[in-house]
Amino acid sequence: xxxxxxxxxxxxxxxxxxxxxxxxxxxxxxxxxxxxxxxxxxxxxxxxxxxxxxxxxxxxxxxxxxxxxxxxxxxxxxxxxxxxxxxxxxxxxxxxxxxxxxxxxxxxxxxxxxxxxxxxxxxxxxxxxxxxxxxxxxxxxxxxxxxxxxxxxxxxxxxxxxxxxxxxxxxxxxxxxxxxxxxxxxxxxxxxxxxxxxxxxxxxxxxxxxxxxxxxxxxxxxxxxxxxxxxxxxxxxxxxxxxxxxxxxxxxxxxxxxxxxxxxxxxxxxxxxxxxxxxxxxxxxxxxxxxxxxxxxxxxxxxxxxxxxxxxxxxxxxxxxxxxxxxxxxxxxxxxxxxxxxxxxxxxxxxxxxxxxxxxxxxxxxxxxxxxxxxxxxxxxxxxxxxxxxxxxxxxxxxxxxxxxxxxxxxxxxxxxxxxxxxxxxxxxxxxxxxxxxxxxxxxxxxxxxxxxxxxxxxxxxxxxxxxxxxxxxxxxxxxxxxxxxxxxxxxxxxxxxxxxxxxxxxxxxxxxxxxxxxxxxxxxxxxxxxxx
Amino acid sequence: xxxxxxxxxxxxxxxxxxxxxxxxxxxxxxxxxxxxxxxxxxxxxxxxxxxxxxxxxxxxxxxxxxxxxxxxxxxxxxxxxxxxxxxxxxxxxxxxxxxxxxxxxxxxxxxxxxxxxxxxxxxxxxxxxxxxxxxxxxxxxxxxxxxxxxxxxxxxxxxxxxxxxxxxxxxxxxxxxxxxxxxxxxxxxxxxxxxxxxxxxxxxxxxxxxxxxxxxxxxxxxxxxxxxxxxxxxxxxxxxxxxxxxxxxxxxxxxxxxxxxxxxxxxxxxxxxxxxxxxxxxxxxxxxxxxxxxxxxxxxxxxxxxxxxxxxxxxxxxxxxxxxxxxxxxxxxxxxxxxxxxxxxxxxxxxxxxxxxxxxxxxxxxxxxxxxxxxxxxxxxxxxx
Numbered sequence: 009x010x011x012x013x014x015x016x017x018x019x020x021x022x023x024x025x026x027x028x029x030x031x032x033x034x035x036x037x038x039x040x041x042x043x044x045x046x047x048x049x050x051x052x053x054x055x056x057x058x059x060x061x062x063x064x065x066x067x068x069x070x071x072x073x074x075x076x077x078x079x080x081x082x083x084x085x086x087x088x089x090x091x092x093x094x095x096x097x098x099x100x101x102x103x104x105x106x107x108x109x110x111x112x113x114x115x116x117x118x119x120x121x122x123x124x125x126x127x128x129x130x131x132x133x134x135x136x137x138x139x140x141x142x143x144x145x146x147x148x149x150x151x152x153x154x155x156x157x158x159x160x161x162x163x164x165x166x167x168x169x170x171x172x173x174x175x176x177x178x179x180x181x182x183x184x185x186x187x188x189x190x191x192x193x194x195x196x197x198x199x200x201x202x203x204x205x206x207x208x209x210x211x212x213x214x215x216x217x218x219x220x221x222x223x224x225x226x227x228x229x230x231x232x233x234x235x236x237x238x239x240x241x242x243x244x245x246x247x248x249x250x251x252x253x254x255x256x257x258x259x260x261x262x263x264x265x266x267x268x269x270x271x272x273x274x275x276x277x278x279x280x281x282x283x284x285x286x287x288x289x290x291x292x293x294x295x296x297x298x299x300x301x302x303x304x305x306x307x308x309x310x311x312x313x314x315x316x317x318x319x320x321x322x323x324x325x326x327x328x329x330x331x332x333x334x335x336x337x338x339x340x341x342x343x344x345x346x347x348x349x350x351x352x353x354x355x356x357x358x359x360x361x362x363x364x365x366x367x368x369x370x371x372x373x374x375x376x377x378x379x380x381x382x383x384x385x386x387x388x389x390x391x392x393x394x395x396x397x398x399x400x401x402x403x404x405x406x407x408x409x410x411x412x413x414x415x416x417x418x419x420x421x422x423x424x425x426x427x428x429x430x431x432x433x434x435x436x437x438x439x440x441x442x443x444x445x446x447x448x449x450x451x452x453x454x455x456x457x458x459x460x461x462x463x464x465x466x467x468x469x470x471x472x473x474x475x476x477x478x479x480x481x482x483x484x485x486x487x488x489x490x491x492x493x494x495x496x497x498x499x500x501x502x503x504x505x506x507x508x509x510x511x512x513x514x515x516x517x518x519x520x521x522x523x524x525x526x527x528x529x530x531x532x533x534x535x536x537x538x539x540x541x
Numbered sequence: 542x543x544x545x546x547x548x549x550x551x552x553x554x555x556x557x558x559x560x561x562x563x564x565x566x567x568x569x570x571x572x573x574x575x576x577x578x579x580x581x582x583x584x585x586x587x588x589x590x591x592x593x594x595x596x597x598x599x600x601x602x603x604x605x606x607x608x609x610x611x612x613x614x615x616x617x618x619x620x621x622x623x624x625x626x627x628x629x630x631x632x633x634x635x636x637x638x639x640x641x642x643x644x645x646x647x648x649x650x651x652x653x654x655x656x657x658x659x660x661x662x663x664x665x666x667x668x669x670x671x672x673x674x675x676x677x678x679x680x681x682x683x684x685x686x687x688x689x690x691x692x693x694x695x696x697x698x699x700x701x702x703x704x705x706x707x708x709x710x711x712x713x714x715x716x717x718x719x720x721x722x723x724x725x726x727x728x729x730x731x732x733x734x735x736x737x738x739x740x741x742x743x744x745x746x747x748x749x750x751x752x753x754x755x756x757x758x759x760x761x762x763x764x765x766x767x768x769x770x771x772x773x774x775x776x777x778x779x780x781x782x783x784x785x786x787x788x789x790x791x792x793x794x795x796x797x798x799x800x801x802x803x804x805x806x807x808x809x810x811x812x813x814x815x816x817x818x819x820x821x822x823x824x825x826x827x828x829x830x831x832x833x834x835x836x837x838x839x840x841x842x843x844x845x846x847x848x849x850x851x852x853x854x855x856x857x858x859x860x861x862x863x864x865x866x867x868x869x870x871x872x873x874x875x876x877x878x879x880x881x882x883x884x885x886x887x888x889x890x891x892x893x894x895x896x897x898x899x900x901x902x903x904x905x906x907x908x909x910x911x912x913x914x915x916x917x918x919x920x921x922x923x924x925x926x
Contacts, residue, residue, distance in 0.1 A: 279708055335893060343708065344842070344892075344893050345889055345894060348886040348887065348888065348889020348893075350886070351883075351885055351889065352882070352890075358879070472838065475715075476716060510723050511724075517720040520716065521716060521720075522699070524705055524713055528709065
């Protein structure tokens with residue numbers, strides 16, 4: 009048969025050349041006879057025909073069995089052609105040839121005969137389909153189908169499954185398959201099966217173990233309880249890891265929101281209450297970019313990284329030139345004036361765009377999740393934001409430590425008069441620093457647009473948290489901001505299941521208030537000359 | 542500044558000798574009288590008639606003015622920019638609200654003689670311990686002062702002892718009110734959650750819905766404002782007040798001179814918090830509701846704007862600012878609600894950049910030019926904060 013399928017392309021050419029009727033070609037196809045067998049009058053024969061299809065290894069067998077299961081594999085009454093019904097609605101159904109899967113126009117439902125199955129066959133088909141998936145070449149696909157088998161194994165599948173396990177090369181797939189088999193064996197009371205289930209996080213495996221632990225057989229019950237205890241521990245570890253991940257994710261958002269502030273407030277000493285609104289501008293830039301490039305959310309998102317930086321930086325320069333420069337040395341007044349700016353920006357967005365939230369689409373490569381094991385999967389968008397936050401932080405560190413601008417900024421903050429007399433243009437440095445901090449806020453907005461709603465109040469929700477992070481970490485210290493942001497995020501997530509979201513937040517705030525009493529200069533206080541400013 | 546005359550026996554009446562105080566109290570009482578006469582004596586429908594609604598509105602403004610005075614006391618004379626005074630205001634308001642809730646008795650929707658409606662709704666079967674005693678007016682009125690005072694005492698003790706000042710203190714006070722807002726939004730706190738306390742009926746036996754009670758509350762608020770103003774004035778003209786101002790201008794130097802700076806700061810801060818609480822308690826029966834939005838950081842920062850606009854470190858400037866901004870708010874939100882936030886934001890920017898001494902600074906400048914008197918008492922002190 010394999011030989012035949014090799015010649016098939018050649019045959020097909022021949023058919024086309026000679027313009028032979030299709031029926032002739034179809035009869036040469038080995039599939040035809042396989043399908044003919046399916047159209048047997050007795051269900052026992054049909055069962056055999058199904059086995060034959062599985063054994064044939066034909067690429068099309070999956071589709072045949074699926075359509076058979078759905079009742080969509082049918083036969084034309086007159087031409088006896090096997091067809092697959094594509095859509096069984098209305099009077100005329102669009103169909104495809106069952107051998108070539110080429111569309112064959114519409115056929116009236118009266119002309120078609122369904123190949124019937126009964127419940128026993130349906131069960132056999134389902135099992136056969138899941139087994140069939142274990143023969144594909146792609147290991148990921150095999151793993152997925154092995155996972156689907158967990159808890160779905162029954163008596164007739166045991167034998168073929170054991171054979172499959174022996175031939176399987178991939179260790180992960182083999183492990184899953186033996187677990188699937190073990191669940192069945194344990195249900196039958198086999199103590200040895202427990203060994204295969206140890207450490208499995210699968211829901212079905214756990215429920216089987218649970219019922220085994222309650223059984224009358226003491227040996228079985230003890231073994232099952234021991235296995236369950238191990239699993240429980242693993243679950244706890246998983247939960248801990250998940251909390252840590254969510255905590256780090258929340259922390260990375262805090263770091264992103266606060267890191268720009270760490271520059272404007274920490275390094276320059278300027279209180280910018282409009283920082284949150286700069287974040288908002290970044291998020292809206294992403295939205296606007298997606299409106300400009302409809303249908304390409306990924307490209308729009310990547311382009312909005314520089315665009316968001318630019319928009320927020322320009323807005324920052326406007327705020328610095330328009331307001332802050334007149335209030336030098338009066339931090340409390342700066343706070344009030346920039347708060348006014350934040351109100352104006354918020355209202356501007358409400359009036360010009362809309363008071364409602366806007367939706368920012370996530371590109372495909374950002375949605376979905378990475379599966380670590382059965383109890384733990386990490387959502388991709390949070391992973392990306394975490395990476396992005398670290399990247400932004402590294403970039404900022406580089407700018408502050410390795411570039412001329414960073415050197416000048418540090419010089420001006422430590423001793424403005426001396427820096428000026430060394431020829432540094434302090435005003436220019438002020439503008440650049442503020443633009444940098446604001447631009448980073450814009451970047452935070454771009455990242456946040458992937459996690460939360462984009463609305464006029466977006467920034468407001470982050471401003472107090474950001475200030476807390478900067479103060480907690482120690483003003484003027486970028487490392488402090490990173491550590492403070494991440495640890496506050498983790499603390500918040502650890503408290504949350506125990507205290508609830510709102511109370512967790514309150515506890516964190518109270519904690520910071522108390523912490524500031526103990527260490528007024530934060531986790532990493534500045535030392536030396538810079539501290540005296 | 543005026544030299545302080547310590548020969549006067551009673552400290553509260555000492556400020557009567559100042560021109561600015563005389564003027565302020567004179568104008569305030571004239572205004573109270575005018576509104577009362579126009580409300581009672583002028584028939585309804587007459588263009589000069591002041592409606593009960595307006596009286597109520599003015600009463601609300603006056604309680605805001607008292608709140609602004611309390612903020613000016615700490616910001617203007619102590620150099621502490623509190624962005625959390627709304628919290629003290631709200632706590633005072635809640636203390637009053639709890640008393641008013643208990644006065645409803647069994648006339649609530651569920652008719653429970655003891656439990657307020659929202660507790661019945663939450664299926665609570667007894668009052669939480671912190672609600673006990675609020676059926677007695679004297680206890681509630683004491684708590685109006687004690688509760689915010691206690692919070693300020695604990696918070697201030699921790700903050701001033703560790704020398705948290707300046708911008709840090711501002712941010713921490715903001716975090717305080719933010720945390721309280723989140724807490725009061727929770728139903729489990731037992732303060733009515735999101736909806737707060739409302740549906741009040743009577744205060745000390747007076748029906749809150751009658752025009753006479755409203756007029757009475759308006760006048761009471763006016764008197765409270767006058768007393769609060771006098772108290773603050775007495776504090777700032779005393780020796781203690783002068784140490785406060787010294788702390789504001791040069792904290793380290795004052796400390797080196799031997800003053801325990803944190804004690805002065807704590808005292809003034811607690812007094813200010815109590816005044817804010819009193820303002821809240823007068824505010825609640827006039828607007829008929831207290832809910833967690835009074836804790837919102839925006840409200841607290843708005844109070845600061847009133848003071849900044851009116852003119853810091855003058856006390857009467859705070860009153861002017863509170864009245865002006867709130868009147869503007871009423872007008873704006875009525876005519877074009879969208880524009881209000883623009884106007885508010887612009888005010889923040891313009892006042893801080895162009896009018897650092899506020900309206901009071903402008904007035905003082907005029908007066909000074911007219912008199913050409915270099916030692917004018919109405920001149921606000923230099924505030925280098």
